[in-house]
Amino acid sequence: MSSDDQKPVPVSPADAPAAEPASETTGETGASLPALERSVMGSVGVALMGAGLRSARPLQKIVLGSVGAGLAAMAATGRNPLATALKIRQTGDGEVLVSDGVTIGKPAQGLYAVWRDLPNLPNLMRHLQSVEVIDERRSRWTVKAPTGTVSWEAEITADEPGRRLAWQSLPGAAIENHGEVLFRPAPGNRGTEVVVRLAYRPPAGSVGAVVARVVGEEPSQQLRDDLTRFKREQELGFAPTTEGQSSGRAAGGQA
Amino acid sequence: MKAIIWQGTNKVGVETVPDPTLLLPTDVIVKITSTAICGSDLHLLDGVIPSMEKGDILGHEFMGEIVEVGRDVKKLKAGDRVIVPFNIACGLCDPCQRGLFSACDNSNPNHRMAEALYGASGGGLFGYSHMYGGYAGGQAQFVRVPFADINAHRIETDLRDEQVLFLTDIFPTGYQAAEQCGIQPGRDVVAVFGAGPVGQFAARSALMLGAAHVIVVDRVPERLAMAEAAGCQTINYEQEDALVALREATGGRGPDHVIDAVGMEAHGHGPGALVDTAKQRLRLSFDRITALRWALLSCAKGGTVSLPGVYGGLIDKVPMGAAFAKGLTFRMGQTHTHRYVAPLLSRIESGEIDPSFVITHRAALDDAPELYRTFRDKHDGCIKVVLNPWA
Numbered sequence: 001m002s003s004d005d006q007k008p009v010p011v012s013p014a015d016a017p018a019a020e021p022a023s024e025t026t027g028e029t030g031a032s033l034p035a036l037e038r039s040v041m042g043s044v045g046v047a048l049m050g051a052g053l054r055s056a057r058p059l060q061k062i063v064l065g066s067v068g069a070g071l072a073a074m075a076a077t078g079r080n081p082l083a084t085a086l087k088i089r090q091t092g093d094g095e096v097l098v099s100d101g102v103t104i105g106k107p108a109q110g111l112y113a114v115w116r117d118l119p120n121l122p123n124l125m126r127h128l129q130s131v132e133v134i135d136e137r138r139s140r141w142t143v144k145a146p147t148g149t150v151s152w153e154a155e156i157t158a159d160e161p162g163r164r165l166a167w168q169s170l171p172g173a174a175i176e177n178h179g180e181v182l183f184r185p186a187p188g189n190r191g192t193e194v195v196v197r198l199a200y201r202p203p204a205g206s207v208g209a210v211v212a213r214v215v216g217e218e219p220s221q222q223l224r225d226d227l228t229r230f231k232r233e234q235e236l237g238f239a240p241t242t243e244g245q246s247s248g249r250a251a252g253g254q255a
Numbered sequence: 256m257k258a259i260i261w262q263g264t265n266k267v268g269v270e271t272v273p274d275p276t277l278l279l280p281t282d283v284i285v286k287i288t289s290t291a292i293c294g295s296d297l298h299l300l301d302g303v304i305p306s307m308e309k310g311d312i313l314g315h316e317f318m319g320e321i322v323e324v325g326r327d328v329k330k331l332k333a334g335d336r337v338i339v340p341f342n343i344a345c346g347l348c349d350p351c352q353r354g355l356f357s358a359c360d361n362s363n364p365n366h367r368m369a370e371a372l373y374g375a376s377g378g379g380l381f382g383y384s385h386m387y388g389g390y391a392g393g394q395a396q397f398v399r400v401p402f403a404d405i406n407a408h409r410i411e412t413d414l415r416d417e418q419v420l421f422l423t424d425i426f427p428t429g430y431q432a433a434e435q436c437g438i439q440p441g442r443d444v445v446a447v448f449g450a451g452p453v454g455q456f457a458a459r460s461a462l463m464l465g466a467a468h469v470i471v472v473d474r475v476p477e478r479l480a481m482a483e484a485a486g487c488q489t490i491n492y493e494q495e496d497a498l499v500a501l502r503e504a505t506g507g508r509g510p511d512h513v514i515d516a517v518g519m520e521a522h523g524h525g526p527g528a529l530v531d532t533a534k535q536r537l538r539l540s541f542d543r544i545t546a547l548r549w550a551l552l553s554c555a556k557g558g559t560v561s562l563p564g565v566y567g568g569l570i571d572k573v574p575m576g577a578a579f580a581k582g583l584t585f586r587m588g589q590t591h592t593h594r595y596v597a598p599l600l601s602r603i604e605s606g607e608i609d610p611s612f613v614i615t616h617r618a619a620l621d622d623a624p625e626l627y628r629t630f631r632d633k634h635d636g637c638i639k640v641v642l643n644p645w646a
Contacts (some may be wrong), residue, residue, distance in 0.1 A: 105349055190349050225367065232361050235347050238279060240364045240379065244398060245391045246275045247309030248260035 045071030064121045102227035105191035108183040176201040258364035258395035261311040261604035264302030275399040280327035283403035289416040292640040303454035306386040314394025315341035315381040316423040350464035357589035363388040392432035396644040417611040427595035429456025432563035435586040436512035440465025446510035448546040454516035470499035498510040499561035517546035518564025562587035613639040
């Protein structure tokens with residue numbers, strides 16, 4: 001539980017990464033729509049409203065009219081109310097932001113070393129299938145997706161041993177993304193605060209982000225699970241489990 | 256083995272299930288010699304604690320003999336006689352290191368569930384819903400004990416099971432409730448709402464900690480009589496207005512500290528209690544809070560309201576204005592049982608208290624389903640049930 005071997009690093013706003021990818025990942029709360037999504041939504045909304053008004057069936061009139069009006073309003077205000085309600089954070093540019101943190105009773109240097117070992121990252125972040133190192137800065141990331149796997153190249157944009165690691169996808173990536181991991185001493189000798197900030201452009205805009213959240217494939221929950229698993233691996237060396245325990249349920253009853 | 260199984264709301268049964276096995280190298284298996292039904296098990300019976308699943312093994316107050324030891328267990332060996340408190344703690348995380356064992360960061364495999372409901376996950380508990388880890392409980396013939404070096408405490412004296420069994424929950428729970436009031440010996444008056452097992456231990460603990468006077472409020476005559484036997488004043492709230500009686504008993508000041516040993520299923524009476532019951536049935540609210548309301552309204556200015564009674568969800572119509580105006584302090588939470596085992600065991604060894612006073616029913620595991628109802632309905636003078644899994 002000691003962090004004696006760490007140099008004290010003041011935790012202040014100035015300490016928050018000011019460099020490139022980070023300044024974007026500290027972005028706003030809420031969900032604003034990117035321009036393209038807004039214009040598509042606006043046209044579809046107006047078209048639906050028109051169809052609704054022309055319709056002879058009263059029910060159709062109401063349903064089409066209100067869905068159309070809703071879409072048009074989203075386009076006009078530039079906000080996706082569903083995404084806002086689900087607390088999905090987006091930049092004005094349409095990137096989804098995900099961040100979380102965990103405090104681990106271990107020194108920063110060792111925790112940093114685990115993250116810096118890129119091929120090991122799939123053990124920390126379970127949605128990753130593999131990370132292959134290409135050279136000192138570049139690597140190839142592969143994730144499992146409903147359609148198979150998606151893969152892209154990324155480069156390390158900042159590497160401050162024991163303090164911070166940042167990366168971003170290279171141009172042409174299927175899912176454009178960038179992110180960083182910060183390691184900072186927790187006050188009161190409680191070890192290290194590990195903070196992860198990710199930004200990515202969901203394949204289907206804010207609608208895609210809402211769908212992903214609703215079906216539970218959402219990175220913010222994945223990130224929280226990943227960080228909890230990392231903490232337990234570091235503090236305990238294993239994950240607590242009840243898997244295979246006795247119970248009165250069918251599976252347990254057959255053992 | 257035989258085990259008591261949660262089969263749904265109001266359904267508890269005895270079933271034959273597989274014997275537990277070691278799942279991790281830090282586990283032990285305990286052959287249970289005594290196990291109890293806790294008042295908080297009644298919240299499970301009544302279906303007011305979320306995330307129970309049919310087939311769950313109940314029970315979180317138990318003790319026995321170690322019969323199997325994982326290879327990474329260091330302090331325990333087969334044949335050791337142990338008590339196993341209800342908190343499952345890893346012993347390594349920051350909360351555990353500070354003695355806040357019920358706030359363990361690492362022992363709950365279902366942290367996600369608790370985080371969704373409460374924003375943060377507490378430690379695992381035996382036999383107490385999946386939100387608290389989904390660990391199989393100890394109303395059974397055997398149990399698996401995770402992180403055994405921390406969670407199983409060896410008993411090396413020849414004290415009977417009945418004298419040490421309640422170190423697993425109700426004695427530390429009552430004691431912590433009194434301790435966190437910060438009683439000034441010889442000066443402070445403490446009121447305890449609820450004369451069930453936890454209330455009994457809270458009242459006796461308040462006396463042990465030097466309270467000038469302890470007043471116990473309930474409506475069940477035999478429970479009030481048990482509190483009187485310990486030297487407490489009692490108030491039957493069905494016969495008199497509890498708030499008026501407490502003012503009278505304290506010269507108008509109100510008790511310096513109030514312990515709510517009732518929790519989320521208060522009976523109470525009057526329109527407020529009826530509305531609470533209706534809302535709880537309709538799932539508009541989890542908790543019925545008559546005891547909490549009375550605690551806040553009766554407590555003296557600058558006093559402490561300590562809540563060993565379990566709350567599960569959302570409450571409303573809380574007299575927050577009263578709490579604010581009087582500058583009350585709230586203390587609450589699952590008990591950090593492990594830190595009380597040694598000091599309370601020495602009080603038992605010295606003869607200062609014999610916790611077996613609270614037992615009214617001794618039976619076989621097979622009788623548990625019936626005794627759950629007897630205990631809940633407060634029939635047959637039932638205050639505390641101890642079960643022998645091998646009878």
